[in-house]
Amino acid sequence: MIAVxxxxxxxxxxxRILLLVCLAVSILIAIGVGATANSTVQPLGExxxxxxLNRSGLAVGIAALLFTSGLLIPIVFAVSLGExxxxxxxxxxxxxxxxxxxxxxxxLFAKILVGLVLAIATAIxxxxxxxxxxxxxxxxxxxxxxxxxxxxxxxxxxxxKHLAPGAVSWRLVLATLYVALGSGALVGIAILVSxxxxxVLAAVAAGILP
Amino acid sequence: MLPxxxxxxxxxxxxxxxxxxxxxxxxxxAVDDLSxxxxxxxxxxxxxxxxxxxxxxxxxxxxxxxxxGGSATIxxxxxxxxxxxxxxxxxxxEGPGFVPHVSxxxxxxxxxxxxxxxxxxxxxxxxxxxxxxGDAVERKVKTYSHGMRQRLGFAQALLGRPELxxxxxxxxxxxxxxxxxxxxxxxxxxSAGTTxxxxxxxxxxxxxxxxFVVVLDRGxxxxxxxxxxxxxxxxSAYLEVDDTQRAWELLGTxxxxxxxxxxxxxxIIVHLEGAARSDLVAALVAAGIRVETVMAxxxxxxxxxxxTGRSGx
Numbered sequence: 001m002i003a004v005x006x007x008x009x010x011x012x013x014x015x016r017i018l019l020l021v022c023l024a025v026s027i028l029i030a031i032g033v034g035a036t037a038n039s040t041v042q043p044l045g046e047x048x049x050x051x052x053l054n055r056s057g058l059a060v061g062i063a064a065l066l067f068t069s070g071l072l073i074p075i076v077f078a079v080s081l082g083e084x085x086x087x088x089x090x091x092x093x094x095x096x097x098x099x100x101x102x103x104x105x106x107x108l109f110a111k112i113l114v115g116l117v118l119a120i121a122t123a124i125x126x127x128x129x130x131x132x133x134x135x136x137x138x139x140x141x142x143x144x145x146x147x148x149x150x151x152x153x154x155x156x157x158x159x160x161k162h163l164a165p166g167a168v169s170w171r172l173v174l175a176t177l178y179v180a181l182g183s184g185a186l187v188g189i190a191i192l193v194s195x196x197x198x199x200v201l202a203a204v205a206a207g208i209l210p
Numbered sequence: 211m212l213p214x215x216x217x218x219x220x221x222x223x224x225x226x227x228x229x230x231x232x233x234x235x236x237x238x239x240a241v242d243d244l245s246x247x248x249x250x251x252x253x254x255x256x257x258x259x260x261x262x263x264x265x266x267x268x269x270x271x272x273x274x275x276x277x278x279g280g281s282a283t284i285x286x287x288x289x290x291x292x293x294x295x296x297x298x299x300x301x302x303x304e305g306p307g308f309v310p311h312v313s314x315x316x317x318x319x320x321x322x323x324x325x326x327x328x329x330x331x332x333x334x335x336x337x338x339x340x341x342x343x344g345d346a347v348e349r350k351v352k353t354y355s356h357g358m359r360q361r362l363g364f365a366q367a368l369l370g371r372p373e374l375x376x377x378x379x380x381x382x383x384x385x386x387x388x389x390x391x392x393x394x395x396x397x398x399x400x401s402a403g404t405t406x407x408x409x410x411x412x413x414x415x416x417x418x419x420x421x422f423v424v425v426l427d428r429g430x431x432x433x434x435x436x437x438x439x440x441x442x443x444x445x446s447a448y449l450e451v452d453d454t455q456r457a458w459e460l461l462g463t464x465x466x467x468x469x470x471x472x473x474x475x476x477x478i479i480v481h482l483e484g485a486a487r488s489d490l491v492a493a494l495v496a497a498g499i500r501v502e503t504v505m506a507x508x509x510x511x512x513x514x515x516x517x518t519g520r521s522g523x
Contacts, residue, residue: 004324008309011311088309091307092305092306092307092308093307093321094307095274096307098273099273099301099303100321100324100325101295101296101297102292102324102326103291103292106292107292
């Protein structure tokens with residue numbers, strides 16, 4: 001059942017377009033960060049400041065994750081998990097899955113598992129590609145962080161700490177998984193709606209709106 | 211609780227046994243205390259007007275919806291969602307349904323593998339040969355016409371050479387040539403021992419395909435029996451003669467006849483209005499026309515309208 005579901009989803013243009021959009025967004029972010037870092041204009045905001053302190057490909061990956069965690073990654077999860085059941089109900093093919101000698105729970109498990117795997121894989125593409133493009137641009141350097149200790153009692157001076165690329169890589173992977181799981185928790189609602197409707201848009205929207 | 215309506219000569223374990231099956235949707239009783247059985251190798255037509263409860267009954271038989279009362283068993287196993295016995299059942303219910311972005315053949319493979327079975331046990335080429343879809347099976351389903359989707363749905367129902375076929379309006383949307391092909395395929399399957407329960411509102415189709423009929427109206431069983439039992443009546447006669455042309459002309463002169471229908475190749479159905487069947491035989495024989503067969507007959511439509519009191523479907 002899981003192999004069948006993978007086969008169905010991987011053949012869909014929706015899955016491919018979603019992946020291409022994530023690829024394009026991550027490349028655009030990398031280009032944007034690179035252009036900003038070279039300009040004299042100082043970007044506002046904590047993340048912008050932090051990025052200017054770092055001329056490392058890993059910083060671009062972090063920036064991509066930060067920029068997409070609010071909307072794009074939740075959309076990826078809502079589409080990957082909320083859409084398959086509602087679509088199959090609309091096409092009528094779900095009816096024929098239900099007359100197979102397979103329990104409802106196994107069917108639902110396969111749909112959720114495949115949706116989760118594809119959504120996480122697509123979400124990982126964003127920081128991964130941004131890091132690769134960023135590394136090509138800035139190189140593979142340690143990251144300076146301003147989250148160090150306060151070194152003065154009269155002025156809040158932050159001590160810069162440098163994290164090795166390997167250590168940052170693990171943190172980036174964990175951060176990506178954290179964002180993915182957070183989005184996954186929300187789209188549980190999308191799955192709930194998708195089993196009750198044939199309206200694909202309603203199922204996807206239910207995963208994003210919370 | 212009503213006993214199931216046994217149809218025909220029931221030998222061995224019933225393939226389908228429905229006992230006091232009931233389904234309500236709010237205040238509407240879609241299926242009301244329905245009981246009938248289908249024996250091995252029988253081709254049974256579930257007949258009724260729109261809203262009679264045919265599709266709802268089939269959905270309960272497939273475990274797609276839960277019955278509010280009664281029970282449905284297939285091959286001795288009580289049906290629940292995902293029952294193991296469903297691997298021995300082929301179904302076409304509420305129209306075909308396919309993943310549009312893959313080919314017809316790929317759809318069949320995915321459907322079969324979803325049940326946990328190896329694709330070689332599906333006998334896909336046999337099913338496709340019976341459905342007559344041809345090379346179109348390699349095209350994406352989104353390019354199919356309604357008739358092609360219906361044929362693919364029929365092929366899907368035939369996968370794995372099922373012992374029981376549950377078909378909901380199987381010729382719906384097909385052109386006359388396709389209807390004939392599906393009918394012939396069903397008759398071939400029946401002759402090979404497949405049990406078939408099909409629903410239809412096309413009375414002539416049921417009459418030509420099924421040996422047995424279960425008539426539903428407003429969710430209730432109206433009558434069950436062989437087509438011959440259902441259509442038997444005193445208001446018409448079926449005659450087989452050696453010269454249909456002369457017999458047709460002669461019968462036009464016999465009083466007490468309301469209408470005539472040709473029943474090729476050498477039969478005539480006569481709707482009586484006062485005349486006795488013996489009068490017809492006497493007139494034909496007197497004119498030198500040999501009468502091979504004479505039997506009381508109504509068509510299924512007449513019988514159905516009489517049973518349900520409807521003016522049409």
